Amino acid sequence: MSPFMSGMLSMLHAALSPFLASTLTLVCFVSPCAALDLNWKEIFPIRKHDFGIVAVAAKTEFSFPIENTSDRPIHIRTVRASCGCTTPTVDSNTIAPGQTSYLHARFNTDTFKGKRGANLTVVIDRPIYTEVRLRVDGFIRSDLVFHPGAVEFKRTSSGSPVTQTVKVFYAGRKNWHINKIESPQSWLVADIKELSRRRGRINYEVTVTIDNAAPTGFFQDELVLFTDDSGMPRVPLRVTGEITAPLTISPGIISLGTVRAGTPTSKKIVVLGQRPFVIESLTAEGWKVDVSLSSEAKKTHILRPSFDIAGTSKGAFKSTLIITTAGENSSRATALVTADVASD
Known part of the structure; x- marks a missing residue:
């Protein structure tokens, strides 16, 4: 390279050096540095949920918490689902510092059957742009139906026992049985009885009672029906409600x-x-x-x-x-x- 060209390049480098340095510093503060205090593992503490084996038309939903542990508001632009078998909704798209919102993933058991799963991509545009992927999976049985699809007590007075029933309809093996039903709470009492059995069509009735010892507040639990199916013995039944103080x-x-x-x-x-x-x-x-x-x-x-x-x-x-x-x-x-x- 000629002495003239070397001199010109040196002069150009000296002139542009401050600009290049400030540009690199700006990129650091806007992109990686802005994300240093955003711990997405804390903000999305649960990333996966398996619904297990569920019945046709069963109301099946899971709520992913979104906990804003940062000092800046978080804004969710949208949530994309990779499969129509799952419908996502968000309580609040803007989450203030220290607050919690929920992404509800509803498994569409009334229109889909068999093994299903979906990626839920949460698109966040503030305070920085990022995408967080959540996952749900499950297996929807085609031979078993709950009617209604869940036990929903809604608002119930504390100290006042209340009972609801759900019908279970099965079409398949003639010798199919539900052996037992289990409740996760001592105050949520569940019982099951067989109503009819004819030519492979078998009907049961589930009775669920909230007793006097139930605590106040919202609750969401699952009863588990144990069948004699060797491959899919456990079938959950969703129970929700609110118990209010008198x-x-x-x-x-x-x-x-x-x-x-x-x-x-x-x-x-x-x-x-x-x-x-x-x-x-x-x-x-x-x-x-x-x-x-x-x-x-x-x-x-x-x-x-x-x-x-x-x-x-x-x-x-x-x-x-x-x-x-x-x-x-x-x-x-x-x-x-x-x-x-x-x-x-």
Whole structure:
């Protein structure tokens, strides 16, 4: 290379070096550096689910949690399914830091049969672009039908046993049997009985009862039917519902702020019941509580109790407020009372 050309190249390199350096630094911050604190294994803690062997028309769904453990909102642009046997839906496309959304994968057992599976590709465009692949698999039996496809209790009052039934229709071997049914919860009682058997068409009835010991809140479980099929003995039956408390207090935490002995503090609380009720008592350990109670039975009671510290406690103080209803079917509800007791 001639001395002239070498000199020109040196001058060009010197002129472009700052630009090239800044360009490389910019790429680092936009692409790899922006993703350093996004742990996709934590954000998508579950990547695969096997439905196992399910019946035709059985309501079969799994919810993949999406937990935003970062300090930036995550936005899901879309979710693609590789097979029509699975339909994906998302609770919320935008997930704030510290929040959790769910991707629900519904197995379409009413229109597909046999071994099926699908890749669910979650396309994320903020805070950075990425794609996360989830997977579901299962086998849909063509000889077994649940009607309805699941046991759905919806809203059920705590302490009030309730029962639902599901029919099981089988077409195949004449000597086919369901040997037993198992429940994952002691308070979810399941039983099964044979209804009819004729020319390879066999019908059973499943009875499911929520007993008095059921905890409050949402639940989603699976009963398991054990058949005498050598290759596919286990068949799940989905059970969902919500068990509600007969009595609730709002707010659940009653914050009184800074209080002084001899100076009562009032707060508004709302007591809700599933049926009309009368409040018999309202107490809170460590407090003198003055409240006007109505003798009228109604579903909603709005109260303004006043609280005066009863003991010698100082500083942060917590206790439990208890409301008890009157009558033969008396029930209780609790709330937390907090305060900062000032020194005189």
